[in-house]
Amino acid sequence: MTEPAAVRVRDLRKRYGRRMALAGVDLDVAAGEVVALLGPNGAGKTTTVEILTGHRRRDAGEVSVLGRDPGRVGRSGPAARWWQSEIGVVLQEVADLSELTVAETVRHFARYYPRPRDPDEVIELVGLAERRRTRIRRLSGGQRRRLDVAVGLIGDPRLLFLDEPTTGFDPAARRSFWALVRTLAAGGTTILLSTHYLDEADALADRVVVLAGGRVVADAPPTALADRAGRRVTVRWAYGERRVEDPVPLIAELASRHGGAVPGLTVTRPSLEDVYLELIGEKA
Numbered sequence: 422m423t424e425p426a427a428v429r430v431r432d433l434r435k436r437y438g439r440r441m442a443l444a445g446v447d448l449d450v451a452a453g454e455v456v457a458l459l460g461p462n463g464a465g466k467t468t469t470v471e472i473l474t475g476h477r478r479r480d481a482g483e484v485s486v487l488g489r490d491p492g493r494v495g496r497s498g499p500a501a502r503w504w505q506s507e508i509g510v511v512l513q514e515v516a517d518l519s520e521l522t523v524a525e526t527v528r529h530f531a532r533y534y535p536r537p538r539d540p541d542e543v544i545e546l547v548g549l550a551e552r553r554r555t556r557i558r559r560l561s562g563g564q565r566r567r568l569d570v571a572v573g574l575i576g577d578p579r580l581l582f583l584d585e586p587t588t589g590f591d592p593a594a595r596r597s598f599w600a601l602v603r604t605l606a607a608g609g610t611t612i613l614l615s616t617h618y619l620d621e622a623d624a625l626a627d628r629v630v631v632l633a634g635g636r637v638v639a640d641a642p643p644t645a646l647a648d649r650a651g652r653r654v655t656v657r658w659a660y661g662e663r664r665v666e667d668p669v670p671l672i673a674e675l676a677s678r679h680g681g682a683v684p685g686l687t688v689t690r691p692s693l694e695d696v697y698l699e700l701i702g703e704k705a
């Protein structure tokens with residue numbers, strides 16, 4: 422028997438007053454998959470993650486997370502406790518426990534779960550072993566984010582939600598965070614990660630779901646998005662430019678028109694970033 426989907430979303434809708442944040446989103450995450458929800462500011466990524474984790478109500482649509490509706494699972498009772506222990510959540514805004522140390526914080530959250538991971542092991546995993554005794558208010562932004570992830574992992578979740586986990590990281594911190602996500606994925610954790618960094622989605626995800634203006638504008642493995650990038654090339658010459666799939670006939674025609682060499686000829690393939698910008702409508 423195949424494992425049921427970790428996340429299944431159909432026609433999800435959410436408004437804030439007059440502002441349409443989600444205009445009918447479909448999303449699937451299979452067990453064991455790493456899916457990146459990619460999109461610009463205001464695309465609806467956080468709203469989606471908040472609805473899936475039970476932190477925000479939806480207006481319409483079907484949502485199932487580990488077989489339960491997050492809008493109905495409630496806050497207490499055995500079903501809610503089971504569900505909350507199976508998911509790990511790292512949202513953008515976290516509780517302020519700035520007087521506690523790293524180790525105290527992780528141990529504090531471990532008490533909420535029936536089968537927590539070992540706090541020292543989790544601290545080591547997120548790369549904070551040398552900061553175990555540091556108070557939270559003395560951590561850097563990147564270290565603080567790692568602590569958020571430690572708190573998200575302490576319950577040993579099957580499914581982990583990471584909302585823009587590397588915003589504000591320096592390049593080295595991002596790379597080591599990526600290594601952590603890969604370690605978790607290799608251990609079988611299902612991960613839904615929102616990001617506005619294309620390279621992050623490309624580096625980590627089995628599948629990239631691009632959100633723009635509250636809609637899914639692409640849903641494909643990163644390599645398929647890259648292939649889409651490779652298909653169309655731009656041919657420029659001194660008197661014009663055209664985008665074509667196969668540049669050879671156009672160049673032949675231009676060559677015969679100019680009686681030999683084509684003045685100022687260049688042929689360029691779009692980058693993955695060009696395709697992404699086009700998908701989210703930020704390029705003419």
Ligand SMILES: Nc1ncnc2c1ncn2[C@@H]1O[C@H](COP(=O)(O)OP(=O)(O)OP(=O)(O)O)[C@@H](O)[C@H]1O
Binds near residue numbers: 441
């Ligand atoms: N609490 C709120 N009240 C009113 N409008 C909101 C609220 N939260 C989000 N919005 C609006 O809903 C839309 C989607 O926002 P959301 O935070 O989900 O996007 P996002 O993709 O996570 O953006 P970012 O990358 O900037 O975090 C935006 O237009 C935003 O201004």
